[in-house]
Amino acid sequence: MLSILSGCATRPFTVNQIDTRVAAKAQESRVRFLILHYTALDQPKSLQVLSEQAVSAHYLVADNNPTTVNRLVEEDKMAYHAGLSSWKNYTQLNASSIGIEIVNKGFEETPEGRRYFSFPQQQIDAVIALAKDIIARHQIKPEFVLGHSDIAPQRKSDPGPLFPWKRFAEAGLILWPNENAVAEQKLIYDANLPDIKWFQKKLAEFGYATPQHGNYDQETRNVIAAFQTRYRPSLFDGTADAETAAMLEVITRKPVTPAAPKP
Ligand SMILES: [Zn+2]
Known part of the structure; x- marks a missing residue:
């Protein structure tokens, strides 16, 4: 009996014969958050650190003109940019976020106090264009578009006070109080x-x-x-x-x- 069955058996299953023609209605992107950072380094050093060390981000937006944008991690993979983090009832946001690192030196201490470095206009335009595209593709909610300092306020202060969140609000990408x-x-x-x-x-x-x-x-x-x-x-x-x-x-x-x- 067994020998007869094996004689007429079809070929064993292989993964390339998975039928993908029927897709479930109940599905969404695993990406819920968009997190913005500044690198606190210049462009060459930012690229080096984010590509060669234990930290990374999906995108790196340079401060040159016209703006160079690197994609260092594919969006369906996890990048290491958020660290210990939380927002609402979500924690460890690397797993559920896309990270954008913006080349900006952060701040320096001067005799007159702390001085922050501003973001060039064309760099912010590029960040907004990139953010709009990511937000639309992953259907990220406005309340989940955040800075590193929002998700780790005890450890982090980037993207800092000169980052123009108001422009994000004007573009309809984040919440803003009336x-x-x-x-x-x-x-x-x-x-x-x-x-x-x-x-x-x-x-x-x-x-x-x-x-x-x-x-x-x-x-x-x-x-x-x-x-x-x-x-x-x-x-x-x-x-x-x-x-x-x-x-x-x-x-x-x-x-x-x-x-x-x-x-
Ligand atoms: Zn950061």
């Missing part, structure tokens, strides 16, 4: 500033890993500074002030949904 609503809310908080526990709760609600103990400690200051660096780069000293509270209140406001019509 400025009139912020001005209105600030008047309320000028008279009555929320306590630190409120700040901690709002920062966590927005996405930051934030202590919830109600103490105004250095960790909490670092998270406030990360939020300010992104949304109010003119002053990012980590002080829990009325304008920061107003921005937090407005940006975490739930959109008002109209009541369902009665049947």
Whole structure:
């Protein structure tokens, strides 16, 4: 019997005969986050470190004109740019993100204080064009387009206060608090500033890993500074002030949904 069966058996399965004609409706990209960095190095050194050492990013955007963009890691592979990181209930974001490193020397200490290096216009234009394409292809939500300092506020401060997040907002790529609503809310908080526990709760609600103990400690200051660096780069000293509270209140406001019509 066995010998008869084996005699008429078809060829054994091989992977190249997998039928891919039917695709599942329930599927999406594994990429949920787009994370932006500056390299704190010049272009040749950035390329060398990101291609030869234990750190990497999917893309490197240079500061030359016209802008050179390197793709160092394919998008379906993991790059090592985020490190210990979190946002909302997601952690270890290397696994679920695409990383863009922007060539920029970061900052230098001078007798007048810390001086940050600005980003050339054409470099930012290139980052926005690249980000738009990645966001569209992977359907990345605006609340998941972040800086390294947002996902690791205790360790990282890139892409820094001169990175123009507002241009990302104008391009519809990130969330931004409505400025009139912020001005209105600030008047309320000028008279009555929320306590630190409120700040901690709002920062966590927005996405930051934030202590919830109600103490105004250095960790909490670092998270406030990360939020300010992104949304109010003119002053990012980590002080829990009325304008920061107003921005937090407005940006975490739930959109008002109209009541369902009665049947
Ligand atoms: Zn970084």
